[in-house]
Amino acid sequence: MAVTVSVPTILRTHTGGEKSVEASGSTVAEVIEDLERRHSGIKNRLVKDGSLHRFINVYVNDEDVRFAGGLGAAVHDGDNVTILPAVAGGANW
Amino acid sequence: MLTIRRDLVDAMVAHARQDHPHEACGVLAGPAGSDRPERFIKMANSASSDTFYEFDSRELIELYRELQSQDEEWVVFYHSHTATEAYPSRTDVNIASYPEAHYVLISTRDPDVHELRSYRIIDGEVTEEPVEVVESYMFSHTGADDVPDVP
Numbered sequence: 662m663a664v665t666v667s668v669p670t671i672l673r674t675h676t677g678g679e680k681s682v683e684a685s686g687s688t689v690a691e692v693i694e695d696l697e698r699r700h701s702g703i704k705n706r707l708v709k710d711g712s713l714h715r716f717i718n719v720y721v722n723d724e725d726v727r728f729a730g731g732l733g734a735a736v737h738d739g740d741n742v743t744i745l746p747a748v749a750g751g752a753n754w
Numbered sequence: 755m756l757t758i759r760r761d762l763v764d765a766m767v768a769h770a771r772q773d774h775p776h777e778a779c780g781v782l783a784g785p786a787g788s789d790r791p792e793r794f795i796k797m798a799n800s801a802s803s804d805t806f807y808e809f810d811s812r813e814l815i816e817l818y819r820e821l822q823s824q825d826e827e828w829v830v831f832y833h834s835h836t837a838t839e840a841y842p843s844r845t846d847v848n849i850a851s852y853p854e855a856h857y858v859l860i861s862t863r864d865p866d867v868h869e870l871r872s873y874r875i876i877d878g879e880v881t882e883e884p885v886e887v888v889e890s891y892m893f894s895h896t897g898a899d900d901v902p903d904v905p
Contacts, residue, residue, distance in 0.1 A: 671851045716849050718811045723819065725811045745814055746851030748797075751777055751806035752835040752843050 662687050664736055666696065667743040675703040684742070689719060690732040692742060707744070708732070716747040756830070756856045756872040757886045758782070758791055765794040767868050770834035770860045773799070777807040778860075782830035783821055790891060791829040791856075806845070807833045830872075832858040840869040842880050850875035856883070 663685050668676050676682050684699065686692035697704035707717055712731060719726045720743040726734040736742065762782055770778045779799050782791035795817065800810040821827055831852065835843070840861040842850070850857060853876040861869040874881045 669851065670854050716851070718814065720815050723815050725815070727811070743815065743818070745811075745818060747808060747811070747849065748779070748814060748831055748852070749801075749806070749808035749849050750833060750843065750846035751801070751803065752838045753805035753845055 662736060662738045662740075664692060664738070664740045664742050666692065667741065669744055669746055671746060672703060672706055672744065675700040675706070686736055688732065688736060689721065689726050689734045689742070692736055693732070716749060718745045718747055719743070720745070755884050755886060756791075756858070757888060757891070758830075759891065760887050760889055762791055762794055763870065763887055766832050766858065766860060767870065769796050770836075770862050770868065773834070774862045775804045775836045776802055777804065777834050777836060779807040779809060779831070779833040781817065781828045782832065782858075783826045784829040786825050786827045789829060793826070804836055828852070828855055830856045830858050832860060834860045834862050836862050838863065840871045842873055842875060847875055847878055847880055853877075858885075 663683055666682050666684050668680055668682060673679065682700065684692045684695040686695050693704055693707055707714055713719060713727065721729065721734055721736055721740050723743065766780065769780060777799055780797045781795040783793040783795060784790045797809050797813055799807045801808045838861065840859040842857065842859065857873045857875050859871055870885065872883050872885045874883060
């Protein structure tokens with residue numbers, strides 16, 4: 662299953678500056694494993710303790726995978742996977 | 755340096771005042787590659803909190819697609835601090851993940867006088883930058899005595 666992954670600026674150090682890269686897998690977890698094989702170090706930026714990092718949003722065809730099974734969410738041939746860091750913060754310390 | 759139109763400053767401050775004591779948040783979008791904020795976009799704070807803000811993830815992807823389709827990008831991410839100064843908190847710094855954007859903070863702790871400051875936040879490092887408020891972008895990069903070019 663080949664998919665296209667859109668990579669945010671902050672992770673492009675892992676993709677040689679590429680905004681968009683190819684990967685394969687039938688779940689989000691498999692796509693991330695494949696990304697890691699091709700672009701070493703990227704997995705640690707996305708996954709923490711076996712689930713998606715709290716402040717990283719991953720979308721499959723613009724659906725937030727958090728509401729579709731998380732790392733287990735299904736991915737199909739030709740899907741678009743988009744990684745967008747959360748925009749969040751606040752005054753709490 | 756962030757050069758920004760006064761009406762956009764006013765819109766951000768009005769939003770921050772309106773949502774006080776909750777933190778308000780949003781985006782100023784501009785033409786891709788211009789570094790020039792032109793369009794005010796209010797975002798919902800999905801945390802509805804006095805001490806935390808987060809863009810709704812669905813609104814975030816919708817905005818991302820909208821900007822892409824219009825050849826725009828986010829130039830500024832703004833949010834308010836309602837009881838503390840307009841300086842990035844540890845939380846702000848830890849989460850900030852857009853090195854290409856200006857992070858504008860507005861403090862509404864004083865009911866009469868707001869504080870507005872702008873930063874770059876890159877790899878956990880905060881750099882404050884000057885904010886130049888202009889009435890229009892037309893002459894903002896030329897001297898005050900410049901006249902428009904005659905075709």
